[in-house]
Amino acid sequence: MPERHVRIVAVTDVEIARTIPAEEWAALEPMINAIEQLKVERDAVVLAHNYITPAIYHGVADLTGDSLGLARAAAETDAEVVVFAGVHFMAESAKIICPDKTVLIPDPTAGCSLAASITGADIRRLRKRYPGVPVVSYVNTSVEVKAETDICCTSSNAVAVVESLGADRVIFVPDKYLGHYVASQTDTEIIFWEGACEVHERFSGEELREYRRSVPGVPIIAHPECPPDVLDEADYVGSTAGMIGWVKGNRPERVVMVTECSMSDNVAVEVPDVELVRPCNLCPHMKKITLEKVRNSLLCLEHEVLVDPEIAARARQAVDRMLSVSGTG
Numbered sequence: 001m002p003e004r005h006v007r008i009v010a011v012t013d014v015e016i017a018r019t020i021p022a023e024e025w026a027a028l029e030p031m032i033n034a035i036e037q038l039k040v041e042r043d044a045v046v047l048a049h050n051y052i053t054p055a056i057y058h059g060v061a062d063l064t065g066d067s068l069g070l071a072r073a074a075a076e077t078d079a080e081v082v083v084f085a086g087v088h089f090m091a092e093s094a095k096i097i098c099p100d101k102t103v104l105i106p107d108p109t110a111g112c113s114l115a116a117s118i119t120g121a122d123i124r125r126l127r128k129r130y131p132g133v134p135v136v137s138y139v140n141t142s143v144e145v146k147a148e149t150d151i152c153c154t155s156s157n158a159v160a161v162v163e164s165l166g167a168d169r170v171i172f173v174p175d176k177y178l179g180h181y182v183a184s185q186t187d188t189e190i191i192f193w194e195g196a197c198e199v200h201e202r203f204s205g206e207e208l209r210e211y212r213r214s215v216p217g218v219p220i221i222a223h224p225e226c227p228p229d230v231l232d233e234a235d236y237v238g239s240t241a242g243m244i245g246w247v248k249g250n251r252p253e254r255v256v257m258v259t260e261c262s263m264s265d266n267v268a269v270e271v272p273d274v275e276l277v278r279p280c281n282l283c284p285h286m287k288k289i290t291l292e293k294v295r296n297s298l299l300c301l302e303h304e305v306l307v308d309p310e311i312a313a314r315a316r317q318a319v320d321r322m323l324s325v326s327g328t329g
């Protein structure tokens with residue numbers, strides 16, 4: 001086992017005053033330092049998705065990012081144990097990319113409206129209905145769904161993945177809004193599935209027009225999982241990583257970031273000179289992951305994510321095909 005050292009986290013170590021008041025941070029310190037100690041004892045790393053609470057994201061995470069980026073980064077660490085602070089399909093993705101590591105999720109009931117909207121059996125039915133039409137699945141899906149699909153995609157590479165197939169028609173699952181966005185960017189005919197992210201679906205174009213009226217000239221950036229009337233109002237449409245990159249690259253005085261609440265909190269720490277106007281919606285599934293549950297996960301080595309090796313191998317193929325598409329890796 002590689003040598004590990006305990007990282008002692010103190011109030012002054014992190015610049016998160018914009019997100020967590022100093023008194024609250026001080027109250028979290030004992031729990032954070034207990035987690036740091038357990039990480040060393042368990043030879044573990046904590047991965048935190050961008051939508052996870054700032055206390056975990058800034059307090060104990062070793063790696064932060066989007067779901068696929070985290071899974072791939074986890075494979076490159078020498079830790080034996082991976083605690084995935086995110087929802088269940090993300091921990092599954094980490095397991096299929098790091099099959100030899102022990103992958104833990106602090107709360108196994110942390111689900112996702114999008115991943116829950118479709119099953120492997122649904123994909124088999126779609127294939128019967130549209131024989132020979134390739135299936136592209138967004139990575140926000142269960143391992144069973146990935147195993148039934150030809151190729152996966154993320155929100156940043158969905159257009160390139162669809163076009164790489166060279167097909168006249170493509171079945172695109174499960175996010176109907178991301179599917180509509182892809183359809184607007186390509187000549188390929190898209191067959192949709194009626195899934196949606198309950199967080200991004202709640203935004204509306206009217207809400208954004210109201211921001212424009214109250215803050216004239218402010219740029220608006222949004223995720224392609226949002227409904228079309230929201231994207232019509234956006235100055236930039238991109239993935240989570242794309243939106244973060246846009247803010248860091250453009251450094252506007254202020255920007256309307258249409259996203260999940262913790263993500264805008266976490267980005268705010270990284271760009272203290274930018275005022276983030278936040279019409280945010282909370283993801284209730286992500287909020288099931290708490291510092292206390294991360295501590296318990298390390299303490300009891302619970303809840304291990306297990307995936308049938310045959311299903312994992314087929315799912316992995318769909319992910320690897322995506323990574324082999326030029327410019328999407």
Ligand code: SF4
Nearest residue numbers: 112113197198199283
């Ligand atoms: S934000 Fe949306 S896609 Fe992400 S976990 Fe929550 S419900 Fe699922």
